[in-house]
Amino acid sequence: xxxxxPQAKKNVLDASVTTxxxxxxxxxxxxxxxxxxxxxxxxxxxxKTLFGLLFALCEDKDNKPAVYVTFDESPExxxxxxxxxxxxxxxxxxxxxxxxxxxVAGNGVELGGLLVRISHAVAKTGAKRLVLDAxxxxxSSFEDNRQVRLDLARVFDWCRKEGLTVLATTGESPDYRVxxxxxxxxxxxxxRIQQSINNGLSxxxxxxxxxxxxxxxxxxxxxxxxxxxxxxxxxxxxxxxIATSRRHLPTGVVELDKMLxxxxxxxxxxxxxxxxxxxxxxxxxxTIVNAxxxxxxxxxFFTFEESENQAIQDNRxxxxxxxxxxxxxxxxIHSRRAIECGLEEHIIHVWRMIIKSRPSVVVLDPVSSxxxxxxxxxxxxxxxxxxxxxxxxxxxxxxxxxIPDDAASVSMLNVSSMVDTWxxxxxxxxxxxxxxxxxxxxSRGAAxxxxxxxxxxxHNGIVINAKTGxxxxxxxxxxxxxxxxxxxK
Amino acid sequence: xxxxxxxxxYIAGMTPAAHRAIKNLNDICSEISNGAEYxxxxxxxxxxxxxxxxxxxxxxxxxxxxxxxxxRRLIGxxxxxxxxxxxxxxxxxx
Numbered sequence: 001x002x003x004x005x006p007q008a009k010k011n012v013l014d015a016s017v018t019t020x021x022x023x024x025x026x027x028x029x030x031x032x033x034x035x036x037x038x039x040x041x042x043x044x045x046x047x048k049t050l051f052g053l054l055f056a057l058c059e060d061k062d063n064k065p066a067v068y069v070t071f072d073e074s075p076e077x078x079x080x081x082x083x084x085x086x087x088x089x090x091x092x093x094x095x096x097x098x099x100x101x102x103x104v105a106g107n108g109v110e111l112g113g114l115l116v117r118i119s120h121a122v123a124k125t126g127a128k129r130l131v132l133d134a135x136x137x138x139x140s141s142f143e144d145n146r147q148v149r150l151d152l153a154r155v156f157d158w159c160r161k162e163g164l165t166v167l168a169t170t171g172e173s174p175d176y177r178v179x180x181x182x183x184x185x186x187x188x189x190x191x192r193i194q195q196s197i198n199n200g201l202s203x204x205x206x207x208x209x210x211x212x213x214x215x216x217x218x219x220x221x222x223x224x225x226x227x228x229x230x231x232x233x234x235x236x237x238x239x240x241x242i243a244t245s246r247r248h249l250p251t252g253v254v255e256l257d258k259m260l261x262x263x264x265x266x267x268x269x270x271x272x273x274x275x276x277x278x279x280x281x282x283x284x285x286x287t288i289v290n291a292x293x294x295x296x297x298x299x300x301f302f303t304f305e306e307s308e309n310q311a312i313q314d315n316r317x318x319x320x321x322x323x324x325x326x327x328x329x330x331x332x333i334h335s336r337r338a339i340e341c342g343l344e345e346h347i348i349h350v351w352r353m354i355i356k357s358r359p360s361v362v363v364l365d366p367v368s369s370x371x372x373x374x375x376x377x378x379x380x381x382x383x384x385x386x387x388x389x390x391x392x393x394x395x396x397x398x399x400x401x402x403i404p405d406d407a408a409s410v411s412m413l414n415v416s417s418m419v420d421t422w423x424x425x426x427x428x429x430x431x432x433x434x435x436x437x438x439x440x441x442x443s444r445g446a447a448x449x450x451x452x453x454x455x456x457x458x459h460n461g462i463v464i465n466a467k468t469g470x471x472x473x474x475x476x477x478x479x480x481x482x483x484x485x486x487x488x489k
Numbered sequence: 490x491x492x493x494x495x496x497x498x499y500i501a502g503m504t505p506a507a508h509r510a511i512k513n514l515n516d517i518c519s520e521i522s523n524g525a526e527y528x529x530x531x532x533x534x535x536x537x538x539x540x541x542x543x544x545x546x547x548x549x550x551x552x553x554x555x556x557x558x559x560x561r562r563l564i565g566x567x568x569x570x571x572x573x574x575x576x577x578x579x580x581x582x583x
Contacts, residue, residue: 096547099562103576106568108509112501112549113534113541120538142548 014214017129017165020054023232027208027217033188036212037156037166042193046204047225048169049073051193052131053081054229055167056091067127069094069118072134092125094118098141109144111151115158122164130159132168156186188212194220203342206232222344231348249361249396251284252291255464256423256438259453261446264288265421267360268394269444270387274401275425279436280457281400282306284425285363286315286322287462288398292361293325299361301331302350304338304369311335319461332357338369346370347382351389360395367399384418420444425455438464494518494527494579495556501549502535506566510550513567521579552577 016030025031032038032055042048049072056066068091070078075093082088094117118130132155138148159166168187190209197203205220223232248263257264265271265288273281282303289299303311311333312322325331334353336346347370354362371379383399390397399419422441427434438455440448454465496514500507511531518527534541534549544553554561554577563576573579 094542095545098547102548103563103572104565105563105572105576106509106513106565108504108506108550108566108568109548109564110501110504110506111547112504113499113546113551116501116534116538117542117546120542 017055018058019051020056020058021051021223021230021232023221023223024206024230027221027232028189028211029214029216032165032167033211033214034165035160035163036188037159037168037186038189038191039187040167040169040191040193041172042169042206043172043195046193046195047223047230048171048193049078049133050225050230052133052167052169053078053091056129056131057082057085057087058129064126064128065091066129066131067092067094067118067121067125068131068133069096069135070133071096071098071137092121092127094121098137100141104143107144109142110147111138111142114151115155118155119158119162122162128164130164130166132166134171135168136170153186203344222342224345224348226348226352228352231352249288249297250291250295252287252294253284253462253464255453255466256462259438259440259449259451259464260421260443261448265396265398266443266446267396269391269420270397270399270418271421271423272399272401272419273423273425274403274441276403276405276427279425279427280455280462281402281425282311282365283315283318283320283457284423284462285365285398285400286311286320289331289361289363290315290320290322290325292396293330296330297361298329298357298359299325299331299363300353300357300359301333301363301365302353303333303335303365304346305366306335308333308335317459318457319459332359338373343370343373343379343382346373347386351386354390354395361398362390362395363398363400365400366402368401368403380418387418421446492557493525494522494554496527496529496577497553497555498529498531499541499544499546499549499551499553500531500533502533504549507550509566509568510552513570513573514552517567517570517573517579521574554578 014030015034016025016028016032017034018031019025019028040048040051052068056068058066068078070093074097075095078091078093079088082090096114096117121127122130135152138152139145142148156166156168187210189211192207192209193204194207195204203222204225205222207220208216208218221232223230247267248260248265249267250257250264251260273284275281282305286301289301292299301311306314312326315322322331322333326333332353334350336349338346341349350362350364367383373379387397387399419442421443424439424441426437428437429435436455436457437452439450439452442448456463456465496518498510498514500510511529514529518529532540534546540546544551548564550566551562551564552567554563559578561577563573565572567573
């Protein structure tokens, strides 16, 4: 007996077509199901058309352009997007906007042009992908909704037979119930987009309602629309080549290196610097960055509190001159105040900058200022994801954490589990003087010092005293001021 | 009527509605043209899909009045004469 032809038994359930959206492919275990239909529904302004365009513009195996049917937006305005992305005329656009002035005389109206024009365009271009953008417009434009549903179903059936991968978008109109019947019948994958407002900041989220025959993420995923497209949280892995080594990264402060076991912080891992305000967190972070730049390592410093100029000036007056590194491009300072946008937008911004410049050291200063922007769980999972992604790429991540004065030096983030090295800074009152102190709370796999050392901020940078007079071993866990004070005597 | 009526009817196959549309348009045209010539061209878009694309035909049957101006579009089976006359802006002789 002859066996079936190989192309007849392709496994359509497993095959995927990339969505063109950062992060969505991994949530859908690969992308939109190939040879099947996906429906995205969402209120107007939620970015549906953008999903359609990004999918349509994806590189095709056979390099065939997609057919893009628009029921709502004019082909001219779509073409404007394409031009802005440097892809003019990349798509075959079918203008199927219902004419609002079209009059009806009698009955028996069908959408006879729908399938005829689509199949004609597909045959002409050899397209394997089809976008039906805002098909719900048909329901509000033609009286006979039953007929519209029938004609649409015919299109979906035909696409399935032809093995086209379809992305159809629809609004959340009052006619939606009608469209729903259609959706359950035709779509193998359904995605819902919503807009939510938290703390006065608007966030778009998407949610996979169903995806037949495969595992998919079930949470609500925040996403961001930016000039290059759409990015999704969780951030997706990217392949990028960064020249990093897993070796230690000297901090630029000899005594601190010694405290950390002799060589500095772990390269390609995550370090947290915690302390109250004015303890020198940012300066220490910048000192490490400065040292990295001097060794020819590229660094990015994200500040959520200061402007770039402030950061340059402040560090300069403390003996850390960043200007040469900024000039050579070894260092980038990105300033965006915490309140400017939501947590997701911050993280996506950071991620995109990192992908663009591919640094080997990244600082988030202070990461704690982002906690006001969302709930703690979202914050922690986002930061953990970011740090594991960066570490996976061999990037050294340094975060600073502002500890409120009344917190008695207890970390509010409870981030111990997500960092490899944890440097703690604090202020002590001693002989009517404020004294800055530094100690290593933990450093995985390193023989760290258990000293509490005095740290000075001088015009020549951070200086850590070789050994503080009184604060000697054995070290006791310092929980409050009175204990540490008694250590001094 | 001095100017001949020129209509283009787009259908998607010979459906019952398409049959009715052709008959109804013929009846109305012959009535209002008073025995003068008129043109009713029928385009089956199943056979000529590119013509459907060129004219952006979505619904069928669609009739386009090419002459006399102004150009008009109308959909349906044209079973209601008064709607056709108004919709296509065809003035009957008094």
